[in-house]
Amino acid sequence: MLVTFKSKSSPEVTMYQEHAQRILDVLSKNPARGVITAAEAGNALELLEQEVAMSKLHPEVDTEHSTQLHIAHELSAEGETQELAEKHHVGFAQRAFPLLEMLRAARDGGENIVWGV
Template identity: 35%
Template sequence: MLITFKTSAAPDVMMLADLAEYLLGIIGKHLSERGVIMHDELPVAIQKLESAVVVDKKERAEHDGRFHEGEEGHEPHEIPIGLAQRAFPFLDMLRLAQKANTDILWGV
């Protein structure tokens, strides 16, 4: 199922429900049929999501160093998309909504 996030400050952001549930969980919200991230909640939401991205990048770097450093003949494998790439459109929306002092809605 696709979830569409809307705000007057940015283009709509659509994502699959499992990713929406994950990102909303990071910022302390629950995915329901309808919801809102109030403009006064945005600074904390942005900080939580940015922190999660930093942690994810650090864990990925540690994994690569731990499991692939110094391997001879190791074929580079496809790198899965990280949280930074998955969260970017949503994080950008949060930042734009914060600048415009507007709420973000979904399920409307």
């Protein structure tokens, strides 16, 4: 399932729910439907930046989490090896970057971010 984040201050950001889940867990938000108000955007930005920093300090945890998701969803269908999956790893920082930019724009523009509507 896809989650599409929308805001008047920036283009839409779409990601798989399993990738958005970690971000929304950090923000204590429901993946099905929600809002980050302009007033919450600054705090949400800080929380996500801290999580990105932690993922960079402990890349082995980030790699393991991402690889397990990839293995569970794609390896059997594509016949891909775990070694190749690790080579194509996309880290949390890379996945979170578009939403971080959206949060900055929402904070600066005074706009809300919504999803699931």
